[in-house]
Structures are given as structure tokens and as C-alpha cells.
Amino acid sequence: MHIFHMNGCGNRFVVFDGRERPWRKTAEEIRQIAHPNGKQAFDQIIGMESTPNGDVFMRIWNADGSEVSACGNATRCVGWLVQRETGQDEILIETEAGLLKARAAGDDMITVDMGEPRLEWEEIPLAEKMDTRFVDIKIGPMDNPVLSRPSCVNMGNPHAVFFVDDVNAYDIPAVGPLAEWHPLFPEGVNVGFAQVIDRQTIRLRVWERGAGLTLACGTGACAAAVAAARLGRTERKVKMILDGGELHIEWRESDNHVLMTGPVELEGELQIAR
Numbered sequence: 001m002h003i004f005h006m007n008g009c010g011n012r013f014v015v016f017d018g019r020e021r022p023w024r025k026t027a028e029e030i031r032q033i034a035h036p037n038g039k040q041a042f043d044q045i046i047g048m049e050s051t052p053n054g055d056v057f058m059r060i061w062n063a064d065g066s067e068v069s070a071c072g073n074a075t076r077c078v079g080w081l082v083q084r085e086t087g088q089d090e091i092l093i094e095t096e097a098g099l100l101k102a103r104a105a106g107d108d109m110i111t112v113d114m115g116e117p118r119l120e121w122e123e124i125p126l127a128e129k130m131d132t133r134f135v136d137i138k139i140g141p142m143d144n145p146v147l148s149r150p151s152c153v154n155m156g157n158p159h160a161v162f163f164v165d166d167v168n169a170y171d172i173p174a175v176g177p178l179a180e181w182h183p184l185f186p187e188g189v190n191v192g193f194a195q196v197i198d199r200q201t202i203r204l205r206v207w208e209r210g211a212g213l214t215l216a217c218g219t220g221a222c223a224a225a226v227a228a229a230r231l232g233r234t235e236r237k238v239k240m241i242l243d244g245g246e247l248h249i250e251w252r253e254s255d256n257h258v259l260m261t262g263p264v265e266l267e268g269e270l271q272i273a274r
Contacts (some may be wrong), residue, residue: 001020001023001271002016003272008072008073008077009242010216013074014034015046015077016047017048025045044060044074048078055091056078057093062209062210063210063212065210068096073262075095075102076110076218076264080102082102083102083104083110097157098156108263109261110261112218112259112260112261113257113259114155114218115258116258117226118155119153119154125187127185127186132152133151133230134149147170148162155219155226159223159227161192163195163231164194167203173213176207190208190209190223191209192204194224198234202228202234202240204224206242217242221260238250
């Protein structure tokens with residue numbers, strides 16, 4: 001079995017190639033892989049599997065052992081691996097959230113078509129009906145909340161995007177969990193802190209559901225771009241500045257699809273006998 005240590009814009013993964021034999025682990029085993037020596041080394045654990053529906057199936061676990069449906073940066077990493085192996089211009093990746101297309105964008109950059117954003121309250125999902133552009137929740141004291149009225153978007157997984165004046169003004173490890181498991185989000189939520197720099201640029205930090213504060217979140221970047229454009233804060237094509245680097249997001253008008261372009265880095269690989 002091949003094992004790859006990769007990152008996408010700083011988002012850290014270990015990828016297990018289980019296409020010859022499906023690679024499955026318990027939640028506790030996933031937690032142990034993500035936390036060698038008791039410290040978190042990887043944000044997500046990825047399993048590659050065979051599928052009749054595309055070039056590869058991608059299974060995703062968060063560092064806490066929970067299985068999730070989507071991870072944009074991991075999709076770019078897996079797309080890069082399969083492209084390196086096959087030489088194909090376009091790779092079709094199946095996930096629990098659907099089929100995604102990845103293509104080379106030059107200089108170890110990969111573009112993934114993340115599909116259409118889901119914007120209805122039941123698609124996020126929320127516990128009750130409300131306008132997803134301005135969700136009526138408050139984080140912190142009711143008379144002086146730390147955060148309030150996020151925009152919500154589902155990009156294969158749920159996101160709540162709080163627009164703030166300065167992302168560095170927040171103690172995200174303290175505040176993020178309060179929103180992550182707010183009762184309004186029955187499946188939990190990824191929590192984005194978005195600072196609009198100008199109409200083409202957003203500074204973003206994300207507290208990821210089940211992984212904590214990461215250097216980058218691909219689906220979070222897509223969600224923030226969609227939320228900002230819906231509110232008229234930015235254009236539909238923006239640069240996202242994350243702790244780990246930059247992603248370029250376009251919410252295409254022609255077909256409503258979101259395109260994400262960013263770097264991929266292979267940090268190491270090894271092969272082990274099974």
C-alpha cells in the first residue's frame with residue numbers, strides 16, 4: 001500500500017491508497033493516526049478506493065475520527081496524485097457528496113469544480129427555517145455577542161461564515177467550538193471568520209468541524225466566497241488569503257458551479273506491505 005503525506009495550502013493530510021484492497025479503520029484508529037504521540041499531526045485522513053463511477057473514490061475522516069462527505073483541499077491532493085499516475089488532463093473523483101472534477105492548472109496547482117452551492121435552510125441543514133444569508137444566532141452573551149448573524153452555505157459539508165472587521169481579533173479556538181455545535185446546526189458546522197479586504201480579496205480563518213483551527217479549508221473558502229457574493233460584498237471571483245497560503249475561488253454565473261484553484265505539496269511517500 002502506498003501512503004502519502006501531503007498538504008493543500010497548508011491543510012495537512014495523510015492519504016492511504018486502498019484501491020487494490022479497501023482501507024477501513026475505526027474512529028479510534030483514525031484518531032490515533034491523526035494524533036501520533038498524542039499531538040494532532042493531520043487535519044484529515046484520506047482513503048483512496050476503486051469505483052466504477054470515476055477514476056477514484058475518496059473517503060474522508062476528520063482528525064476526531066468522524067467521517068465526512070467533502071474536503072476541497074484533499075480533493076485537489078487526490079486529483080494531483082491520480083494525474084501524476086495516469087497523465088490524464090482531467091480526473092473524476094467520487095465522494096459521498098457527489099462527483100468532482102479536478103484538472104491541472106500549472107506549477108503544482110489544481111482546479112476542482114466543487115459543483116453548485118446548496119443555499120436552502122434544509123440543505124445546510126439548519127434546525128429551523130430561516131434566511132441563510134443572515135442566520136439568527138448569537139455566540140456569547142446575549143446582550144453583547146462575540147459573533148452573530150452568519151451566512152450559511154453547504155459545499156458538500158455545512159459552513160457558517162461570520163463576516164468580521166479583523167480575523168486576528170478573535171480567539172478562534174475558544175469561540176469556534178461554541179458555534180460548531182450550536183443547536184441550530186444538527187450536524188455541527190464549520191465556522192468561518194471572513195474579513196473582506198476589497199471586492200476581490202478575503203482574509204479567511206476556519207475552525208473546522210472535527211478538526212479545529214486549520215491552516216486552510218477549501219470548502220470553507222468556497223463557502224465564504226459564495227456568502228460574500230450573495231451579500232454583495234465582493235465579486236464572484238476572489239482571492240482567499242488563508243494562514244497556509246492562497247486559494248482562488250470563482251462562483252461561475254454560467255452554471256452556478258464553484259471552482260477552486262490552489263497549490264498541492266507532496267511532503268513524503270512510502271510503500272508498506274499489507
